[in-house]
Amino acid sequence: MFDPESHPDYFVDNGQDPEKRQADTPKIDFTEQGGGDPDPKPETVKPRRRHRKAMAIVVAVCCAVIGSLLYVRYFNPYAEEASVTGYITGVERRGIIFKTYEGDMISQSNLTDTSRIYSRDFTFSVPDRAVAREIQSYQGTGRPVRLWYSKYYGMLPWRGASTNVVQKIEVLPQ
Secondary structure, eight states, rough: OOTTSSOOOOOOOOOHHHHHHHSSSOOOOTTTTOOOOOOOOOOOOOOOHHHHHHHHHHHHHHHHHHHHHHIIIIISOEEEEEEEEEEEEEEEEEEESSSSEOOOOOOOOHHHOSOOOOOOOEEEEEEEHHHHHHHHTTTOOOOEEEEEEEEOOSOOOOOOOEEEEEEEEEEOOO
């Protein structure tokens, strides 16, 4: 039974020290009384499916945009079947991992124009070995050739170190 004399009064200060009063209070075990844990943990709330779907759509759209930008920059030429006429000055095989043929050419339009200062050579890459060997055979001969090439915005290591990629060569009569 409950003995009011042995139980401390919580509402009236008897002049006792608060620490002693706290030590005198009986500890109640809630598990014996069937009350469970005195501080039940809140249940974790699972994210809604709606947010997952929205996040998946955002990720898919971002991947599509990045993929299309990479395609336009590196794989889609912005100038196809372009040609340049001139004299081959050098073709060599370069690269550490990806070996490609790189060449230089003096453009015939730069040689005939006397009003402008000579700007620079036309540099190109040749991924096809047979075409590169044919271009090398005309190096330093003084014979004019026409190179058909595609122009890209960006370079790829296996395609060459230039944005101008030669597909075929045409030898012109002297």
